[in-house]
Amino acid sequence: MSDRLTIKPNTAPSGGWGSVRKVASSLFNEHVILKGSYLLNLQNKANGYACVSCAWAKPANPHPFEFCESGAKATAWEVTSKRVPPAFFEQHTVAELERWSDHALEAAGRLTAPMRWDADSNKYLEITWGAAFAEIGAELKRLNAQEVVFYSSGRASLETSYLYQLMVRMYGSNNLPDSSNMCHESTSVALPTTIGSGVGTVLIEDFEKTDCVLFFGQNVGTNSPRMLHQLQEARKRGVPIITFNPLRERGLVSFVNPQSPGEMLSGDETIISTHYHQLKAGGDIAAIMGICKSLIEADDAALAAGTARLLDQAFLTQHTHGFVAFAAATRSYRWDDIERESGLARASLEEAAAIYAKADAVIGVYGMGLTQHRNGVQNVQMLSNLLLLRGNIGKSGAGICPVRGHSNVQGQRTVGITEKPELAPLDKLAELYNFAPPRKKGMNTVEACQGILEKKVKAFVSLGGNFIRAVPETVLMEKAWRDMRLTVQISTKLNRSHLIHGQVSFILPCLGRIEIDRQNGIEQSVSIEDSTACIHGSRGRAEPASKQLLSEPAIIAGIAKATLDPNPRVDWDAWCADYGLVRTAIEATYPEIFRDFNARMWQPGGFRKPVAASERIWKTDTGKANFIVPTALDANPDMRPAPDTLRLFTVRTDGQFNTTIYNNDDRFRGVYGTRMVLFISRHDMTRLALAEGDLVTVSTPSDDGVARSVSGLRITPYDIPLGCIAGYYPECNPLIPLWHHAETSMVPAAKAIEVQLRLDSRSVAAAAAARV
Numbered sequence: 001m002s003d004r005l006t007i008k009p010n011t012a013p014s015g016g017w018g019s020v021r022k023v024a025s026s027l028f029n030e031h032v033i034l035k036g037s038y039l040l041n042l043q044n045k046a047n048g049y050a051c052v053s054c055a056w057a058k059p060a061n062p063h064p065f066e067f068c069e070s071g072a073k074a075t076a077w078e079v080t081s082k083r084v085p086p087a088f089f090e091q092h093t094v095a096e097l098e099r100w101s102d103h104a105l106e107a108a109g110r111l112t113a114p115m116r117w118d119a120d121s122n123k124y125l126e127i128t129w130g131a132a133f134a135e136i137g138a139e140l141k142r143l144n145a146q147e148v149v150f151y152s153s154g155r156a157s158l159e160t161s162y163l164y165q166l167m168v169r170m171y172g173s174n175n176l177p178d179s180s181n182m183c184h185e186s187t188s189v190a191l192p193t194t195i196g197s198g199v200g201t202v203l204i205e206d207f208e209k210t211d212c213v214l215f216f217g218q219n220v221g222t223n224s225p226r227m228l229h230q231l232q233e234a235r236k237r238g239v240p241i242i243t244f245n246p247l248r249e250r251g252l253v254s255f256v257n258p259q260s261p262g263e264m265l266s267g268d269e270t271i272i273s274t275h276y277h278q279l280k281a282g283g284d285i286a287a288i289m290g291i292c293k294s295l296i297e298a299d300d301a302a303l304a305a306g307t308a309r310l311l312d313q314a315f316l317t318q319h320t321h322g323f324v325a326f327a328a329a330t331r332s333y334r335w336d337d338i339e340r341e342s343g344l345a346r347a348s349l350e351e352a353a354a355i356y357a358k359a360d361a362v363i364g365v366y367g368m369g370l371t372q373h374r375n376g377v378q379n380v381q382m383l384s385n386l387l388l389l390r391g392n393i394g395k396s397g398a399g400i401c402p403v404r405g406h407s408n409v410q411g412q413r414t415v416g417i418t419e420k421p422e423l424a425p426l427d428k429l430a431e432l433y434n435f436a437p438p439r440k441k442g443m444n445t446v447e448a449c450q451g452i453l454e455k456k457v458k459a460f461v462s463l464g465g466n467f468i469r470a471v472p473e474t475v476l477m478e479k480a481w482r483d484m485r486l487t488v489q490i491s492t493k494l495n496r497s498h499l500i501h502g503q504v505s506f507i508l509p510c511l512g513r514i515e516i517d518r519q520n521g522i523e524q525s526v527s528i529e530d531s532t533a534c535i536h537g538s539r540g541r542a543e544p545a546s547k548q549l550l551s552e553p554a555i556i557a558g559i560a561k562a563t564l565d566p567n568p569r570v571d572w573d574a575w576c577a578d579y580g581l582v583r584t585a586i587e588a589t590y591p592e593i594f595r596d597f598n599a600r601m602w603q604p605g606g607f608r609k610p611v612a613a614s615e616r617i618w619k620t621d622t623g624k625a626n627f628i629v630p631t632a633l634d635a636n637p638d639m640r641p642a643p644d645t646l647r648l649f650t651v652r653t654d655g656q657f658n659t660t661i662y663n664n665d666d667r668f669r670g671v672y673g674t675r676m677v678l679f680i681s682r683h684d685m686t687r688l689a690l691a692e693g694d695l696v697t698v699s700t701p702s703d704d705g706v707a708r709s710v711s712g713l714r715i716t717p718y719d720i721p722l723g724c725i726a727g728y729y730p731e732c733n734p735l736i737p738l739w740h741h742a743e744t745s746m747v748p749a750a751k752a753i754e755v756q757l758r759l760d761s762r763s764v765a766a767a768a769a770a771r772v
């Protein structure tokens with residue numbers, strides 16, 4: 001990590017030597033150069049483990065090194081030689097650790113033994129697994145199932161996730177929020193309404209056949225770098241990539257493949273985006289409306305002139321519903337409004353429409369830039385509308401491609417991690433295990449936070465993740481969190497959610513996916529589902545960080561046996577002794593998805609879960625793909641722009657994986673040595689009389705009586721649209737009101753927060769400049 005703070009514009013391509021240097025320094029910092037290099041060769045390979053970083057597809061014919069800088073960092077972070085043993089907790093009280101940074105906490109190393117918080121010393125003390133399970137079980141038995149929340153972060157395997165949801169439902173609730181509730185829930189809510197499938201329709205092979213890629217609000221170079229291989233290959237075939245993003249992200253601008261010796265020597269970079277549109281944050285509905293309007297009006301003109309039509313009329317008639325109303329709405333929007341709300345010129349949108357209209361097969365890729373808005377669901381529906389106009393769903397080389405975050409977040413939903421009872425196979429579970437699954441809707445992430453604030457939630461069990469740091473409304477949440485009776489964290493590394501804790505609190509350390517999981521001496525394997533709905537096997541290859549670690553399935557079984565009444569049909573011990581039996585149970589629960597699961601999981605490239613929309617089977621209320629008219633052009637219509645308010649959006653760096661902070665650098669954006677920055681346009685700086693290096697307090701104006709602010713953010717001039725500013729997640733999370741979330745999906749609207757700035761102190765340089 002750089003200690004010196006430097007901020008300079010970065011014009012180097014993504015990938016390249018910068019990326020190689022980062023891989024090497026990650027392995028070096030964690031003292032695992034040899035072990036790490038050996039393991040990286042096994043990443044995303046048939047006989048290896050599925051990367052613990054992002055969820056991007058793993059091809060059947062992997063590159064010799066099917067890993068990227070992010071995957072290498074995540075691997076080094078997990079197989080680090082650093083340890084946090086019980087002796088560490090003897091030396092540090094919880095009060096002291098609370099003052100450590102997020103980076104320092106996780107950098108201390110891997111947790112090695114189960115720990116229980118001791119009130120007298122305010123330290124975590126070692127406890128045996130047996131005693132931990134017995135006490136957790138006794139606590140859970142005393143509580144009402146509706147008062148307990150069981151969160152999951154999207155990393156745990158299909159096997160673990162299946163056991164977890166079964167335990168929770170047998171305990172008596174559907175309180176199964178997950179990280180997806182803060183992430184692609186807008187996708188899971190939007191796509192069933194438009195195309196009748198809750199996941200993307202694109203396969204990795206579609207990138208080899210596509211004619212055009214539209215890219216909305218996803219930062220590929222930082223967050224899913226392996227996808228750059230597909231984009232680079234498409235670009236080499238001359239495929240246009242049209243990007244919509246308020247920031248010019250390096251990975252979307254150009255790329256040098258660090259795995260190609262030729263490119264590395266010549267520095268030969270591939271231009272990734274042929275067209276780059278820096279729209280306003282929250283301007284996507286307007287931008288897509290502009291493209292649709294241009295297409296529909298050109299099609300109207302073609303009809304009148306008797307020339308070739310622009311829309312796929314046969315597809316519209318045979319496969320869609322609601323086109324007439326959508327087209328009418330589109331025609332009625334005025335260009336002035338579209339330009340104002342998108343921040344883009346009419347000519348740019350017409351040009352995008354013309355390129356789109358020429359392409360036979362188009363892929364629409366998107367990420368958090370669409371999902372994390374008040375109208376995040378409508379953002380996704382709007383992209384679906386655009387693709388439907390030319391039949392770009394269920395056709396080779398075309399489709400919608402939400403890029404998922406955590407490596408198994410999509411798979412967890414597939415095997416029942418959901419608070420929505422209608423999405424879980426409750427009847428099947430009842431039949432297989434002879435119990436009455438709860439039918440009442442459970443809490444999602446925002447509802448769980450509300451429940452904790454209202455003191456209705458008394459206990460929180462966390463399967464991975466760092467909930468308290470990932471959620472909005474940090475200040476109120478941290479305070480209320482301590483009132484809970486019980487908190488249990490199943491984790492690999494120490495984080496803030498262990499330090500802000502309930503009255504009875506446990507840290508249960510588990511094996512990571514890269515580690516060898518031996519049960520009764522036999523090495524087990526697990527499986528995950530990637531962003532393209534392909535399911536892969538994964539075998540851990542590193543020796544465990546500590547002999548005392550248990551696997552996630554074993555920890556769940558331990559809690560389940562101590563909490564639930566025995567059920568002759570549920571043999572937790574047998575499942576833990578052989579994960580193949582868990583897969584057999586998953587297959588019995590979902591025969592249409594997991595046929596022959598134990599064999600097919602090793603198929604190169606994985607086996608695909610059926611996605612009806614890719615076959616043009618529309619499982620919607622109308623039986624067709626639906627056009628849906630948005631209710632407003634702005635994805636955050638309830639924000640009232642005032643002269644002194646700005647729209648803040650939060651982003652990630654290559655030096656982090658969510659709340660895991662590997663280092664304080666953001667190589668792609670040229671920021672080193674600090675995360676406390678605020679990206680702002682020069683024009684807004686002048687308007688607000690701010691200078692580079694000024695430190696400001698950012699606060700959220702709202703009339704709900706809650707004061708929300710973050711101080712010490714450094715003014716950093718950046719190429720960003722007027723009125724928009726950007727800062728880092730999770731540092732800016734205290735600014736997000738809990739109620740500021742997407743309609744219907746309830747994803748916190750982390751990409752549009754209304755804020756004001758106040759100058760705290762002027763940098764020496766700026767003050768000197770002002771005196772001159």
Ligand SMILES: Nc1nc2c(c(=O)[nH]1)N[C@H]1C(S)=C(S)[C@@H](COP(=O)(O)OP(=O)(O)OC[C@H]3O[C@@H](n4cnc5c(=O)[nH]c(N)nc54)[C@H](O)[C@@H]3O)O[C@H]1N2
Binds near residue numbers: 649
């Ligand atoms: N290295 C690394 N990899 C990761 C993660 C990580 O933290 N670090 N996290 C993982 C997880 S869980 C997830 S969900 C994914 C997230 O990956 P992404 O979906 O890429 O998420 P973000 O980095 O939050 O932001 C995405 C982009 O949206 C842009 N943006 C912001 N507002 C808007 C808008 O209104 N419209 C448009 N069009 N664009 C906008 C931002 O400038 C940014 O480039 O990455 C996964 N992979």
Ligand SMILES: Nc1nc2c(c(=O)[nH]1)N[C@H]1C(S)=C(S)[C@@H](COP(=O)(O)OP(=O)(O)OC[C@H]3O[C@@H](n4cnc5c(=O)[nH]c(N)nc54)[C@H](O)[C@@H]3O)O[C@H]1N2
Binds near residue numbers: 106156510
């Ligand atoms: N402002 C703002 N807030 C956001 C976002 C944003 O863009 N902006 N993004 C949201 C999104 S997309 C997401 S997905 C959430 C992420 O929220 P979470 O998934 O809750 O958080 P992570 O930071 O991924 O969790 C890190 C912790 O997971 C544990 N861990 C790591 N590997 C394993 C493992 O193999 N097993 C177990 N049991 N534990 C493990 C480690 O202890 C580590 O400290 O944050 C959300 N919050």
Ligand SMILES: [Mo]
Binds near residue numbers: 183
């Ligand atoms: Mo995510």
